[in-house]
Amino acid sequence: MKKILVPTDFSKYAQYALEVAADIALKTNAEIMLLHANEKMVTATPLAEYYLYDKAIEDEYLDMVTESLKKTLSEIADNGKFARVRIQTAVIGGPMASVIEEVVKDHAIDLVVMGTRGASGLEEFLVGSNTEKIIRRAKCPVLAVPIAVKSFSKIVFPTTLKDDQLKAFYTLASLQGIFNGDISLLYLNNPAHFENDEAIEAQKNQLVAMSGLKNATLYVSKQNVFNEEDAILNFAHEQNIDLIVMATHQRRGLSHLLVGSMTEDTVNHSDIPVLSISIK
Numbered sequence: 001m002k003k004i005l006v007p008t009d010f011s012k013y014a015q016y017a018l019e020v021a022a023d024i025a026l027k028t029n030a031e032i033m034l035l036h037a038n039e040k041m042v043t044a045t046p047l048a049e050y051y052l053y054d055k056a057i058e059d060e061y062l063d064m065v066t067e068s069l070k071k072t073l074s075e076i077a078d079n080g081k082f083a084r085v086r087i088q089t090a091v092i093g094g095p096m097a098s099v100i101e102e103v104v105k106d107h108a109i110d111l112v113v114m115g116t117r118g119a120s121g122l123e124e125f126l127v128g129s130n131t132e133k134i135i136r137r138a139k140c141p142v143l144a145v146p147i148a149v150k151s152f153s154k155i156v157f158p159t160t161l162k163d164d165q166l167k168a169f170y171t172l173a174s175l176q177g178i179f180n181g182d183i184s185l186l187y188l189n190n191p192a193h194f195e196n197d198e199a200i201e202a203q204k205n206q207l208v209a210m211s212g213l214k215n216a217t218l219y220v221s222k223q224n225v226f227n228e229e230d231a232i233l234n235f236a237h238e239q240n241i242d243l244i245v246m247a248t249h250q251r252r253g254l255s256h257l258l259v260g261s262m263t264e265d266t267v268n269h270s271d272i273p274v275l276s277i278s279i280k
Helices: 012-028 040-048 055-078 096-106 121-126 130-137 163-179 197-211 228-238 253-259 262-269
Strands: 003-007 031-038 086-093 111-115 142-145 154-158 182-187 216-220 243-248 274-278
Touching: 003 012, 003 096, 012 031, 012 111, 012 142, 012 163, 031 055, 031 096, 055 086, 086 096, 096 130, 111 130, 130 142, 130 262, 154 163, 154 228, 163 197, 163 243, 163 274, 182 197, 182 228, 197 216, 228 262, 243 262, 262 274
Parallel strands: 003 031, 003 111, 031 086, 111 142, 154 182, 154 243, 182 216, 243 274
Antiparallel strands: 142 274
8 A cells, every 4th residue: 555545624533534544554654645625716716707706815715724734744743653654735626526536546546534424314315425425436445434543453344245245355355454353244134145054154255265355254144134234333333343344336327326325325324434445
């Protein structure tokens, strides 16, 4: 891992994400890109065509952003644990989701770590959180952080055990040196239509062997589950899980509207960090 992107809006959630990213950067000798998407620039420019626009106001805002970034970096530098972290900063005008998508592509980002406060109700249906938009668009793993995190010692990976999950198994195996936790593979219902528990175990063993995943234990639900999201979150809380890992097909457009995304729904409602891995 070489580059970690941390979008910031200077909230406490963004600070949680930055602290997690700094820990990962120390383990991998990666560089952090601390990014602020200046969405005000997008709305201000068209308005300037019809109304008197004071450029001094825009300059004042950009100065505030720069000073806030400097303050954040100073606070990290004052902590001896993060003194060796390499951090570059950027302020780019545009909607946050679009800006992050472009930065991930243009700067070969390996991981996005972003704070999230989730979304629910009408907000979730109409707008959704910025985090879920990034999960839908980014080509690299996205780690959503809703709380302050000390470690990821217990990890759950809900999986259908279908062959298309192999990419997620590979990615998770490659990240085990970073998260360094025991992994619970959570199999709900019988989505792949395996004949019995022996067939489920055999498929799990095959995916684990092919991917090189270690310290993985399989848990199989013994009854039908009608709300997978609730089942995942309930399992995570019962087992004191530190990190939920989920594969995503990154559905967009009509497919996303009709089918939805369990990963995005889980991120919106989880009070536990969620790592999404694209299998598109």
